[in-house]
Amino acid sequence: MSRTSTTFxxxxxxxxxxxxxxLPIAVSETTDTLQPGFNQAIVELRDxxxxxxxxxxxxxxxxxxxxxLELNREALKLxxxxxxxxxxxxxxxxxxxxxxxxxxxxxxxxxSSQRKSMNEFLTYLSGAIAAILGTIVYASAMSLRxxxxxxxxxxxxxxxx
Amino acid sequence: MSFQSSRNxxxxxxxxxxxxxxxxxxxxxxxxxxxxxxxxxxxxxxANHTAGGYYPMNDSNIYLREPITWYIGVVNNMGTVxxxxxxxxxxxxxxxxxxDQLGLESPAxxxxxxxxxxxxxxxxxxxxxxSISNATSSSGATRILTVEINNxxxxxxxxxxxxGYNFRIIFELWTWQTDSNTFEYGWVTQETHSTAxxxxxxxxxxxxxx
Numbered sequence: 001m002s003r004t005s006t007t008f009x010x011x012x013x014x015x016x017x018x019x020x021x022x023l024p025i026a027v028s029e030t031t032d033t034l035q036p037g038f039n040q041a042i043v044e045l046r047d048x049x050x051x052x053x054x055x056x057x058x059x060x061x062x063x064x065x066x067x068x069l070e071l072n073r074e075a076l077k078l079x080x081x082x083x084x085x086x087x088x089x090x091x092x093x094x095x096x097x098x099x100x101x102x103x104x105x106x107x108x109x110x111x112s113s114q115r116k117s118m119n120e121f122l123t124y125l126s127g128a129i130a131a132i133l134g135t136i137v138y139a140s141a142m143s144l145r146x147x148x149x150x151x152x153x154x155x156x157x158x159x160x161x
Numbered sequence: 162m163s164f165q166s167s168r169n170x171x172x173x174x175x176x177x178x179x180x181x182x183x184x185x186x187x188x189x190x191x192x193x194x195x196x197x198x199x200x201x202x203x204x205x206x207x208a209n210h211t212a213g214g215y216y217p218m219n220d221s222n223i224y225l226r227e228p229i230t231w232y233i234g235v236v237n238n239m240g241t242v243x244x245x246x247x248x249x250x251x252x253x254x255x256x257x258x259x260x261d262q263l264g265l266e267s268p269a270x271x272x273x274x275x276x277x278x279x280x281x282x283x284x285x286x287x288x289x290x291x292s293i294s295n296a297t298s299s300s301g302a303t304r305i306l307t308v309e310i311n312n313x314x315x316x317x318x319x320x321x322x323x324x325g326y327n328f329r330i331i332f333e334l335w336t337w338q339t340d341s342n343t344f345e346y347g348w349v350t351q352e353t354h355s356t357a358x359x360x361x362x363x364x365x366x367x368x369x370x371x
Contacts, residue, residue, distance in 0.1 A: 042278075062278050127184035
């Protein structure tokens with residue numbers, strides 16, 4: 001009796017195992033496992049942003065990062081030995097994209113920082129020009145005032161009371 | 162005449178210096194980065210893109226294979242590029258939600274997550290179409306075994322409720338921390354840890370409408 005029960009349990013377990021292997025159920029995985037290059041890419045992009053890169057300039061590297069993220073996720077899903085080569089290929093693509101993003105970010109940092117310095121210089125220069133113009137306006141106003149006062153003095157009439 | 166002229170010149174120099182100080186101070190203020198409070202907005206909308214109508218016919222009692230459409234959104238107002246992750250957790254009345262006081266995530270199991278890089282001021286909205294694809298009901302307990310999210314099946318672990326009442330789906334916002342090189346629950350700004358999470362309740366009192 002006991003032997004029959006053990007055989008039955010083993011058969012049920014075998015069937016369940018086969019069924020589990022063939023069910024199209026996704027494994028609950030999260031994006032915790034990211035290629036190390038992702039972190040560096042984020043740091044580089046933030047540097048570019050601090051240097052003054054505009055949202056339109058950042059849109060391309062950010063889109064590339066999202067593509068890399070998708071490929072990384074696809075690669076994580078490939079876990080069997082048959083899929084190893086495909087996984088390696090995907091991860092190589094991810095690395096390539098990350099390298100491109102890092103290069104773009106470094107270039108953006110250089111360009112944006114130069115542009116930011118120039119903009120700052122121009123703002124301060126505008127301040128100096130505004131001060132000079134203001135002084136000229138003040139001097140002209142004072143000169144006009146003086147002239148009108150002299151004119152008024154000479155146009156005065158002496159009347160007997 | 163000479164006294165008058167030097168007095169005028171002195172006056173002009175004083176005016177120029179005053180104007181220069183005022184204009185350069187303005188230029189300095191323009192060049193300063195605008196102070197702002199960094200934060201994320203996190204929301205879940207119903208099928209009509211409104212904060213309502215989360216369930217068909219507004220009935221939160223759902224059945225097997227009944228598709229439900231929500232939209233989960235994140236708005237990045239952090240001032241920098243962010244890598245965010247929305248974690249989907251399956252819970253009930255007994256599994257606690259995230260702890261706002263301690264800033265801790267919910268211990269409920271994670272079914273799946275969605276991750277995306279976001280620029281500053283960018284909004285990211287994920288369609289979340291889900292249904293319960295497999296569940297059992299026995300001895301007054303309903304147990305959800307499989308949930309389908311965006312056409313993909315996920316096994317649900319320990320997702321049961323007494324008489325099918327008070328199931329909930331919890332969405333947590335996680336962000337990538339470059340210091341620790343990992344995703345962390347919530348986000349850190351000026352040494353302050355902030356968190357954002359959402360939950361939507363539902364019942365499954367019977368597996369089919371009839």
